[in-house]
Amino acid sequence: MDSARRLLADMAPDFPPQYAGNLVTDTAEFMNIGHGDVIAVGGSHYLVLRDEAERRFGMEDPKFWVKRCRHLESGERRILKLEFFENFPVRIGSFEAHCYRSPQKESRILDLTRGDPRFMQGETFMDAGGHNVRVLEVVQGRRLDTLIEDLDMDHATYFRERFPEVLDRFLGACEALRFLHERGEKHGDVRRDHIFVEYQGGGWRWIDFDYAFDFHENPFGLDLFGLGNILVFLTAKGTPTPMSIPAEVAATLTGGDMSIVFGNRLVNLRKLYPYIPEDLNRVLLHFSAASEVFYDSVEELAGDLRACRARLGQGDAP
Ligand SMILES: Nc1ncnc2c1ncn2[C@@H]1O[C@H](COP(=O)(O)OP(=O)(O)O)[C@@H](O)[C@H]1O
Ligand SMILES: [Mg+2]
Numbered sequence: 001m002d003s004a005r006r007l008l009a010d011m012a013p014d015f016p017p018q019y020a021g022n023l024v025t026d027t028a029e030f031m032n033i034g035h036g037d038v039i040a041v042g043g044s045h046y047l048v049l050r051d052e053a054e055r056r057f058g059m060e061d062p063k064f065w066v067k068r069c070r071h072l073e074s075g076e077r078r079i080l081k082l083e084f085f086e087n088f089p090v091r092i093g094s095f096e097a098h099c100y101r102s103p104q105k106e107s108r109i110l111d112l113t114r115g116d117p118r119f120m121q122g123e124t125f126m127d128a129g130g131h132n133v134r135v136l137e138v139v140q141g142r143r144l145d146t147l148i149e150d151l152d153m154d155h156a157t158y159f160r161e162r163f164p165e166v167l168d169r170f171l172g173a174c175e176a177l178r179f180l181h182e183r184g185e186k187h188g189d190v191r192r193d194h195i196f197v198e199y200q201g202g203g204w205r206w207i208d209f210d211y212a213f214d215f216h217e218n219p220f221g222l223d224l225f226g227l228g229n230i231l232v233f234l235t236a237k238g239t240p241t242p243m244s245i246p247a248e249v250a251a252t253l254t255g256g257d258m259s260i261v262f263g264n265r266l267v268n269l270r271k272l273y274p275y276i277p278e279d280l281n282r283v284l285l286h287f288s289a290a291s292e293v294f295y296d297s298v299e300e301l302a303g304d305l306r307a308c309r310a311r312l313g314q315g316d317a318p
Helices: 002-011 103-112 144-149 155-161 163-182 221-236 278-285 298-312
Strands: 038-041 044-056 059-071 077-082 087-092 095-101 122-126 132-137 141-143 195-198 204-206 211-214
Touching (some): 002 038, 002 044, 044 077, 144 221, 221 278, 278 298
Antiparallel strands (some): 044 059, 087 095, 195 204
16 A cells, blocks of 8 residues: 555656555456556556546446556556456357457457557566556547547538548558458457547557457458448448438338348448449448358458449548
8 A cells, every 4th residue: 555655656746645546466356456556567557547438339338457547657648458358159140159358369469560550559468466467558549430420521421522531541451450360360349449540640540459259150250240330330420220310211121231230220321322332332231131142351351342442533632
């Protein structure tokens, strides 16, 4: 107790001493690590500020194993991801996969992608109790999904002016996943809030690599379904559902117009936005509940998309 207080007085004199907590060398009990505690790992000290959270479907999902910290030696912000194991089944259409968290997998990908601007950066240390601690640089950027949703323009304008550049960036994100797949790794949790768009330069970076899955039909299949969901989201500038679109369009929908992963999300976007080109819409339909053909590799998806991109033109400069 005292030692955290002394450390903070020395290394973070601006930190109110009454909030000084414990000096933590074993991170196993991550639920008990909170604001004011100091984690000592890898020869450095990290002042815990708060738990990270994910905002999904309008609710805060607290992540007690992901700590937003200040690295006391440098004063810089860091995110510490602590060891957390869970596993659960996922079902997509008639496919089933077994998913689990693997801190070691995230550590491997951090090592594999060091210096690569398409991925978050970080290092792994073992704490005194032998637990994996990933020390991450904070990506200076915004979640892709809220950034796109908040663009203040109607869909037709977005599609004409911004989508070509968005598609270029998306193709870059596909390339990044292909890099992993070629090396036998998967991202594991491909979602639109796991891409951050950097404030400086607008580059897209993947975060969150600790999910692993066994999906025997296609080892990279879940990553591909994830890419499909993101592509539909980017093309639609949101997630249209039968409830959110004009009733006369909703009345024409069948189950096959909807996503294979989320049965209430429209993927046959041409029914809603007739100016979406046929070839692009055909790519989207690979992710519909009616599809009988699936992309087996990122390259196959990216190849089709590059052809669509070439026909879209340049859009307007943002
Ligand atoms: N490197 C990072 N830079 C910025 N924010 C991050 C970073 N890593 C995680 N986060 C934030 O913390 C949240 C939870 O971390 P994440 O790695 O997604 O944990 P989990 O594996 O439990 O989903 C993310 O959704 C994101 O908001
Ligand atoms: Mg996450």
